[in-house]
Amino acid sequence: MKPSIDWFALSPVLAMLGAAGVALLTAVLVPGAWRRAVAALAAALGFAGALTAAALVYGFTDHGHGVVADAMVRDRFGTFAEMIVAGSGLLAVAISYDRRPRGCEHEAEYYALLAAAGAGMAFLVTANNLMTLFLGLEWFSISLYILCAVDVDVVGSLEAGLKYLIIGSFGSAVLLFGSALVYGSTGQLGFAAIAQAISAQGLRDDPLLLTGLAMIITGLGFKASAAPFHMWTPDVYEGAPTPVTAFMSAATKTVALVLAMRILVTAFGAEDDLWTIAVAVIACASLAVGNLAALVQRNAKRLLAYSSVSHAGFMLIAVAANNQAGGEALLYYLIPYSAMSLGAFAVVAARERELGKPATVDDLSGMGWERPVLGVAMWTFMLGFVGFPLTGGFWGKFLVFRAAYDRGWIWLMLVGVVATVVSLPYYLSIVRAMFLRTGAELRLAQSAPNPVAGGSPPRERLLTAAVVAALGVTVASFFVVQPIIDGARDAANALPF
């Protein structure tokens, strides 16, 4: 029987996929001078369309249900995440646009891959069985492998691509074997069906299922770059082109965590006594490792990479809470986090372009005064990462802690507090570099980079606009928390907590 295809549910994915196709075509059809602009425009339109479509789907989906032969699910939980992904992609396009002034190959393919990756992610968050899960994962992963290595001329980029590919494939293989074991144990691929099978056949203690669960957690933890599966993160984030890093840090984390929550809650609800503890431990490890390692980083991107590890830890607390509050917390947290992460990497990218070299924290010296908009934005992002009020990061932490409290895990809140305190020095070191140096120190920093970057800083309107947009999201999510929470609550309702 031919399945009925819910085109509407697929529309966000298709928008991005279509944009990828158009962008790909421009590589062939549009003359060189226009190629970049057209491809970027196509990608941007795709992401914007996906955002709109996801919002529409969200609006017109009251309760979740499987579509396309139950291969994917149409619910608010997924579409909420799709919106985040599409928004991240939109900002990523803006950040990327000034990446290379002119005369470079494969601009069009770059945007095509970006859009394709976005499509993969959007698809992944609506995956409803292990097969679509794996395929979606590989879809966006392979796109990202290529994007990481797209600066083939830079050895770091190449190294990052290769490392990501090998470790990523390794992780996928682990996930896949886990899926196979779960399939073998329950005989089902669909998430809900797995849960049914577990309860119907009394499979709670099934060793194959447990081993499979361990492997699935590992595979998803890897994508979310949670410790101890995080080790690829700093290297890849550092080596990859910065706009790609920005996109990865925001969107990959979003989909990995959203999917982790979906599969763990939907399929393995019966095993929650195991996986909540495991996820909590992984969260703690991520918090510890990410923050400690970030303390001693000098490279700005690497620092942010470790910071993303620690934030994975925070969001995993919400996952571990395994309750409605956790769902809300995760979905809320992802919005400011994605904005801040994208924005922060964008600012680093701006500095890198200015200096023509990878930016260390010291290289950011004085940037707050030279480029106040970026500076203030970066300042806000850093404060948001810490969880200061006036940024959505505050509510993120607040809600995560609330979820932990609802779960009864006050100790987990305290771990989060300690981790935040440990994280302060390095976040503030960026603000310090950007704002707290004056006079002689400033001139020193300016004279350090190579002469290519002389004169006034380049005007990167789109990048600035993206940063301002991220700033807006970061700040607005603090003040207008209620609508977002309403949305997140409806979305989290889709999961069977």
Place this chain on the structure above:
Amino acid sequence: MGNFLVWVVWVVAAFTCLGSALAVISFTNPFFSALALIGNLGSLAVLYLLLSAEFVAAAQVLVYAGAVMVMFLFVIAYLGRQADAPWAGGPSWQAIGATGAAGALFVEIIVAVGMKASGRLSDEASIDTFFGTPSEIGRLFLTDHLLAFEITSIVLLVAAIGGVILGSHAQAAGPPVDGAAPRVGAAEPRPSGTVPAALPPQGEASVR
């Protein structure tokens, strides 16, 4: 008798599979490894047949052993001597750790299977003759797993684009400069403000 033959085939295929897998990871020369992998894939195809997965077995031989491995061999040949790399190296605890971790995984799977085997793992469904036939597979691909099918094609497409980008980029970069330090192509001058020409890109990145 037929059953005995199946057993023989199974044992041969299984041991070929195991042996060739070990061979893949043991050979110094990637070329031999690749050949061993072909053997591995072939023996797997036999096992698939024994598991009533005719179509998969065929695909395994055609796609995998045929197309993919040819690509492998081609690249290995293209790279020539460069493809040779040390067998292992690094601190010995790494090898020990690797063996340990892999062994642990294997043991765990055996234990899991063993614990489960006392349960219901051995009893298997009765299947009809259509099981695993191309038509049945095709039907499923166009109904229940339509989405997976489509996505598979998209993934392949993405990979193709990647191949293009990575491959052609390498060509566009022109003749590589000798030595380790300048790792970027010097054929065309880099536009200002993006990628440094003279700086070792990760010079500062790796220091703490």
Place this chain on the structure above:
Amino acid sequence: MMGPDVPAYIIIAGFLFATGAAGVLMRRSPLIILLSLEIMLNGCNLALIAFSRRLGDLSGQIFALAVMAVAASEVVVGLGLIVAVARRRLDLDVDKMITLRG
């Protein structure tokens, strides 16, 4: 069913998976690492097909076919990267790809 029971297949699958993992963990040549990854994926495939047989459910086979395609895609990208690395005249040795660390 003819031949041994499913557990035997799963053990072979597990062995393949572990062997592939060991290869990834131990080898320094990216090419052989890629080959090892293929072994891992094949282990997964064998498990999927074995389970599919036990359950009499073709989904496992479909899954296995999809995995094959994905594996092929990974190989394409991986080989592309390896070629690019080689063209940069860098050593094909993952232990020397440590400019990113710390």
Place this chain on the structure above:
Amino acid sequence: MIAGAWICLVAPLAGALAIALLGNRIGRRTAAYVSTFSVLAGLGGAVVSFVVMLGRAGSDRTETSTAWTWLSGGSFRVGLSVLADPLSVLMMLIVTGVGFLIIAYSIGYMDGEDEERRFFAYMALFVFSMLLLVESGNLLMLLAGWGLVGLSSYLLIGFHQDRPSAIAAAKKAFIMNAIGDAAMALAFFVLIAHAGSLDYGPVFGQADQLGGWAINLVALGLLAGAVAKSAQLPLHTWLPDAMEGPTPVSALIHAATMVTAGVFLLVRTHTIFEQAPRIQELAAGIGAATLLVAGLVALVQTDIKRVIAYSTMSQIGYMFLGAGLGAYANGMFHLMTHAFFKALLFLAAGIVIHALAGEQDMRKMGGLRALLPRTWLATMIGGLALAGMPPLSGFFSKDSILASALAGGTYGKVLFAAGVVGAFLTGLYTFRMIFLVFGGEPSAYVREHLHDSEHGEGPFSMTSTVAVLALLAAVGGWVQIAGIWKPLADFLRASAEPLVEPSVTQDWVTSAIATAAGLLGIGIAWWVYSAHRAAVPRVDAARRLLEHKFYFDEAYDALFYRPSALIARLWTRWVERPVIAGSLNELADGTRDAGGLVTQAQTGFLRLYAFAIAAGVAVLAVVFLSVR
């Protein structure tokens, strides 16, 4: 009546504020006049109050007025209130009267000083503070005045602000007084906790219900405050040093008014002390001890002002003795006469110092009798009054205190003996001073410096005020003649009923003995210092003891200052730097080290990363399998 009190209180404050606010816009002389006349206005207010009060019946002579609630905490409230009763009016008269004279004197004395305006502002501020002290209608405002006089004293002692010794003396005075303030505050806390109020009425009304411990603590605290303010043992060491201030300051603050505030306090709160008789006796004992110790130390001082300062301590000792024994009116009487003759002595000394270009060392003086005859006369009057020679004021007041002691039982008789010895010492050190300064031939130093003959003994403002004070010192005692008439005691009876009233016989016996003792002292002084011209006694050990003022300063240094400085240093070294500041650094370093370890694991080796994943999944699976 109360209006007069308010005028009296506010006028000097207005003067001080006017000088402070107008600053350079008025001349120096104008500032002096503003100050003088503001205090004169205060005197006018006091006189008005006094006159009105005299016109009323004895029971109707107490009036209070509250301007506003100064401080409140819950149900506890304290008003900014003024009390006019005989005691406060008497003090108002003394303070404004003597204050007016001394400030007028300063017009001449401070002429040509740098920053005269500041001086006169401070003086007016002082008078205001003192008036606040004596007029306040509750203990807290009394304490406020108490603190403000200490502050003015600090400001005026340290008037010569570039002189380190002056600044040190000022600080010492303030801190000693702060100790007293703190002790009083503690006493007030007990009162608040118990009586719930600091108004005189409720406090005194409930004094007999406070209970043993509480009332003794309160009295002890008040006594500590009084002792500190009045430079009694053991908190007396600041007063000699306070002579660093200009001489009019010494006259006004450290002789006539502020230092006697302790006596005023004892009288004002006599109800409390009467409920704590042991403490009251302690006060009397402290007075006796102080009068002896100060008298002895005065014998070896070489600084003219310090001699008078020790004499002041000694005389206040008498007042404490009197007030401690319950002879409140007699204590207040001595307070009044002491204000006259001691101010006179200081001002006269001021003329001497002024004439000698600021020199205060008596060893360099001598033979001034011929050169400054009017000053000599004034000093003689003051000195004789101080020594208690009839018919000068000191005779009446001191003898009445001693007579009260004689009437005060066994303890009183012991104190009486001390008082007689003190009278002897008073004669001795007073005339030692007079003989050293005025007797003999002019010294070389005097001849060299005293050539400003046209200036004579100072301008009119100085000589005239000295003359008025000499008159007061001479006749001031006649307001109360023991056994004959006692209008002052009757006047004060409404405020403080005396506990002891000596008989006429006791009065006469006392007069005879005390006068004889004083004469003996004067005679010995003449024999030693005039006939033999010896500056100091020759007994070395005793001299050293006396010159070190019984080692009080050294003891305080060793007991309080050094330990606290040491503690502060030790805390800085062993707590603040290593623990408070260091702990965070250690913690931060530790965390960074941990971070270093984590990044060391991040070797860049791909295989390690894969291994982490493999190990992770292996561990996770083992855990999952084993817990089920």
Place this chain on the structure above:
Amino acid sequence: MNGWLTTILILLPMAGALVVWTAPLSRHRAGSFALLVALAEVGVWINALVRFDFGQDGIQFEQRTSWLGDLNISYHVGLYGFSLWLVGLTVVVMAATIGYGFWVGRDRARAYFGLMLLLTGAVVAVFSSQDLVLFYAAFEAMMIPLYVLVGAWGGAGRLRATVKFVIYTMAGSLLMLVSVIVFGLSQGTFDLVDTGASGSSWIFLGFVAAFVVKAPLFPFHGWLPDAYREASPEVSAVLSGVVSKAAVYGFLRVAIAKFPGPAHDFKVPILVLASIGLVYGSLLAFRAPDFRGVIAYSSLAQMGLITLGLFSFNDAGLDGAVLQSVTHGLVSATLFLLAGAVERRTSTGELALLGGMARGRPALATLLMATGIVALAVPGSAAFAGEFLILAGVFRQGWAWAVVGAVAIVLAAMYVLRVISATLHERPGSAVTDAALDLRPAELAILVPLVACLLALSVWPAAVSERSFPRNRAAALGAPVGWTVYPLRPATFPRDLELKAK
């Protein structure tokens, strides 16, 4: 209309900050505009003061808008008597410090003045917030401008100082966040007026952690010497004068009002810490080698004293604590600004290099002397009034606390006199030249109002102490159960002094 007053007080400076940041103003214009806003803020506050009904129980100028309705979190602001005074302290000190920053011509003016205005808004929000989350948000929001203000315009060691400062305070306030969440969720609402009392010691300690660091109390003051020394003088003035009072508000409004039982249980440890801090700070102030060090440690001592008052649990102590908060805020702000004036003239704050500045600089001498006199709590001054009430209050918890406080009064005299004489008196120090002029008219315009406020308070301290709490304190603080305040007049002495916690 009245409801908007509080919101205006919060938003006016924030809006001003936005204007300063976004409008292309010159340095001069930015400074004048900021000053204008700050003065307008003072005007609004005076308006509020006039409209405030001190006789009325409960909260006034209340405004409430739902923020996160699921958790009953709202934007809920309003003023009690004591909040009004603390807000007044804030607006006055901020106006003075902004004026000072304008006068000394801080570079990067737009950023600077914007941050100062933002800080004003945040502090006012702290003092007027009636919702725990809003309180926390404002409490933290203060740190945002402060971090940069200390770090960008501070002295040579500012970078270290800021890191210490922020880490210390954040460690405390994150523990408070945990407490906020646990308390609010367990109560079902985060509204300070709606919540009842809680008996949980752990929640209480979480709050206390934030406040003892912010105040700071004795062993938690590691950030204080560096921050106060390295920040620019006007920022130090704000830090010690205003920001530290956030802790007072927190203790009063949250820790004591909402946790009567735990507050009682932990009374002794807190009093011990406060007392130690009082003596410790005083002694270290006495030994500190520099002007600002003296003020910094004296701040530690004074905050200990205020804490004594807060944890005396009676009317006198609480009234005294509020009065002393206001007084100390004004005193330390004035002293820091004066220290800044001295440092500007001599380029040093080392007391060993100063001296003799009184001669020829009457304005400086007068103002420093006047402020110092209040600072050392000479009887009759506002600071004395506050200390007196506090100690009279804490005396009821045990005579020993009052004795410690009395000792500290003497120590205060010692260190204040030391700093006065080392600056003004004796021989001119090596750093004091004739080029060091007297205070300029502009500086006088900034400092004289502050000193005038102090003197006015000295004349009438009851203006604050009588008007901090309405008669019915329990109703005022919105703590329906467990909040008992002793009557000042006890039955016997010295027993029955314990707070009977329900």
